[in-house]
Amino acid sequence: MTVPETTAAVDGATGPEALRPHAEDAFADELKALAAADDRPRPARWRLSPWAVATYLQGGTLPDGTVITPKYVGPRRLIEVAVTTLATDRALLLLGVPGTAKTWVSEHLAAAVSGDSTLLVQGTAGTPEEAVRYGWNYARLLAQGPSREALVPSPLMRAMSEGMTARVEELTRIPADVQDSLITILSEKTLPIPELGQEVQAVRGFNVIATANDRDRGVNELSSALRRRFNTVVLPLPATPDAEVDIVSRRVDQIGRSLDLPAAPEGLSEIRRVVTVFRELRDGVTADGRTKLKSPSGTLSTAEAISVVTNGLALAAHFGDGILRPADVAAGILGAVVRDPAADRVVWQEYLETVVRERDGWKDFYRACREASV
């Protein structure tokens, strides 16, 4: 779902066996070096101090010369708030549109704090309560009756008993009744097991990182009771056009190679154009900051820009002359922008007429878009 590379997250995962090793394995050396250099106080059961966790996420050079690669390139403020939240024993909710490296950040936070990023509940529309609380090994249940042995703990339950960081992905997709079972865990820090007359109490060090997509509000919106248990950090889209162009062209290059599309060196200007269009519409203001615009209903994330350019490349390779031309991306852009046929079309046409038409060097693009819109 989330493409880490889309938000300047640097993927250095090159595990030999696994297609994609866990963060704590891929960056084991860095974590070890950090732990060795770290002399600041650590909260109970934390592998690193909060400072070191922030350094792990943001990158830096340790006194002994070890270079820590940046995992998340974005405002330091956000990472500080996220780490501090975990240190104050509050659950952390990472919000953002798709493609802003929420999952990536949560994985690395868990890896740095607890040394284990695998205690994961994947939220879906069908996530059952067992995934959040516990299930039963029915063979054993029938044979021996209810007992701790017959119980199958959920990742959350394991995290509670071991004082680890648990992760909940796509929190807003989980049905409301299952979400509610999180409330007790987060506020009382206990998980009752009525069948056994027992409970599991969280030990110090337990915490939860949840991610949610704030474009999908209303899928299963969090109740205010649950929301209150979280500190929220919103992960933004890339801050500068250059960073975004860089991400898009790098990613397009990777995808293109795997699809055996011919490389298109002239494509960069077109990529820049796509990114500019996306950013301007997304931000509701032109790149020079002088004209405001309406924003369409679609997300227009970096990931979508990547798919528009990839599409255009495929068009150019198979039906054109192999060079990425305005016409190749125009249709893709139209499809990405106009999600709601009535409102978005007006937004798009206004953009074409008031911004694109006047812009130097955009004449061909304007014509291509006009043709695509008809």
Place this chain on the structure above:
Amino acid sequence: MSAQATAGPSTVGQATTGPASAGPATTGPATAGPAATAPADVGSSTTGPATTVAFAGPLLLGVRHHGPGSARAVLAALDAARPAAVLIEGPPEGDALLPLAADPQMRPPVALLAHAVDDPGRAAFWPLAEFSPEWVAIRWALAHDIPVRFIDLPATHSLALKEPHREAPAEESGPAPVSAEDGDGDRDRDRDEVTPVVDPIRVLAETAGYDDPERWWEDVVEHRSPDGSATTGAAADALAPFTALAEAMTALREAYGDGGQPRDAVREAYMRIQLRTARKEFGDGVAVVCGAWHVPALAARTTLAADRALLKGLPKVKTEMTWVPWTHRRLARHSGYGAGIDSPGWYGHLFGAADRPIERWMTKVAGLLREEDRFVSTAHVIEAVRLAETLAAMRGRPLAGLSETTDAVRAVMCEGSDVPLALIQDRLVVGETLGEVPDSAPAVPLQRDLTRSQRTLRLKPEALERELDLDLRKETDAAKSRLLHRLRLLSIGWGEPAESQSRSTGTFRESWRLRWEPELHVRVAEAGVWGTTVETAATAKAESGALAATALSEVTALAEHCLLAGLPDALPVVMKALADRAALDADVGHLADALPALARSLRYGDVRSTDTAALAEVAAGLAERICVGLPPACTGLDTDGAEALRRQVDGVHSAIGLVVAGAATAEGLRDRWGAVLRKLAGRDTVAGIIRGRATRLLLDEGRLTEDEAARLMGLALSPGTPPTDAAAWIEGFVGGASGGGMLLVHDDRLLSLVDTWLTGVPADTFTDVLPLLRRTFSAYEPGVRRTLGELVRRGPAPEGAGNDGTDHTYPGFGPGLDPGRADAVEPVLHLLLGRTPEPAEATA
């Protein structure tokens, strides 16, 4: 002052690491003197503890202007030292006004305002907030009945000096009080002002390893707990931070000299002279509150003669001073007369909060959010405080600052969203506090400027109501009109526009009803916060109004007003606001409402010969947006909505003509508008009345031939269309006072189409369409109505009657021409038309 120069709080000591210890040779008798060895004299009313220097120095309290921590420290120092007199960095002309500061009616934020008597536009402000160290010192001195004086360079010189080189807004330790521009925040001149000026606080902060100078200052000084950590007596403790700071500044001044501000030397020379005088008068027990940057200079040992020499030949201008009310928002404004601090509300809170500033702040934030109907519980407040404090620890700060609290509020109370945060920023961090000034304060320069304009324009303020007719083509009349419009912008309702007496509808005439009411003086005083002249004040008010406006129509009205009032400086801001609002407004109706007003403004602009290029451009942009948005907006409307939109289409249509004439970018706009109308006319889902109207507009413009119009009408009136729709179409096509009746009178074909349709309406639906039709036709002039009636009664013209081109049948006339009668009137007609008769011409 104390022996514990370096034994202050360790944070202060940190900052002074560097070349601080090397005392300059010129360092004289001041607090900065690192040689001071005697213990502080606790509880004594004499400030000067015995020092090794020849004479006990005055108490130099270096502060950051508008720093709440500095203010607290100054208060503590004054309480501890009990000086015999207090000297403050500020214009000496303000001395006479100082007692007013103790007036119960005086409520900060206020500003001292100095202006040149003969040029109120040349003015400077010294804003003072409740948490300004200077204000605290003034109040302290007044409360303790201790003489207090300003010692900075007199405004009479600084205003005269103003033109050659203005001082930087961020002189010395951050925001300086003397950073005012002539009331309108002249941006151009501000921009010229990028001379490399050393920011001493930045240098100190970098030395201490901080990237943000403001944060360093906050950590080291503003957030210092008042009980400190020094082990010596209370007095020494109160003075320690100043000592440390003075040392640091001394080191800085050694390294950077005047820091790129040559004028400081003059000011400092003046301050030294004043200090000498004060010491002669009150002894050495005087306290000086000044920017930290000046402390080393005041402590420097120089000769009186040298100082006098520096002050020689300074230009002079006659000035006057008064107190004016100020606002927190203006303290925060960077340009113009803002004091350049970002968070006056937060500073005010830090200064005002008795204890637990973070807890109290979070409670305030929660209160605000609850007022705005956001759910915020006590648990939220608790968590926000915890997060803020932990963040501060993580960032290595002694106390959570504004950035930590803001981050915590965002994460805990605002669910990560910046929207409620903007509200907090606006209402709390900046704040809405409005100052008050006692009635006894001298008149504001705005009043003077107004009086002067009234004199030059011969417009006497009279209590008696009278009418004033202006001919805008005359220079004085245009100036009068501008003045009245400006006053109206400032809510000084001296004149109200009235219906013109001379029944002239030309745009160069204007009528006013004038009446001067005594309370207008109060209004003028209130408007004084906006500027020192009527023009600058109106400009400032219009700009802030444009930024605050929420509806598009408000901004349009403002733009119109700016043109009327002749405020070209305000136009760019207003135009920007207008373009922004227009871009974001999703309702085409609003845009359509705004365009005619803009077009009107364009026309006024022509009359008053103001530059309207920007306006024309915005109007063209607006028209483009309307062209895009109008077709989708015309479907699915009820009767009232359709009628409203029909009127807007009319308005836009006439406005576009004006816009096209005025804007360079409007090229092709008329064609695009024509295409939109065509689309409207041809689309079935568009409400009938709008379709009819669009057809008519196209026909009038000649974009549609009569044949096409007839075809469209036939379509609209064909039996398949519901009769009410068809009636609406007719209303749109020929309704209203737009000459539709004459069209029907003159075009048989259209009339017969209507006639055929009407007679074909089934009896049971006839009663439904009757009100519509009645509305359509009752608006016609009686003559037209009668003619139409006669035409219909006579029935359709016989087939082929109009075929030869000359035998058109006009109502009330027989077929064919009566040459005898025609010959009788022909000469008169020619005379009227100014043409010589041509023998072949035969027409009626």
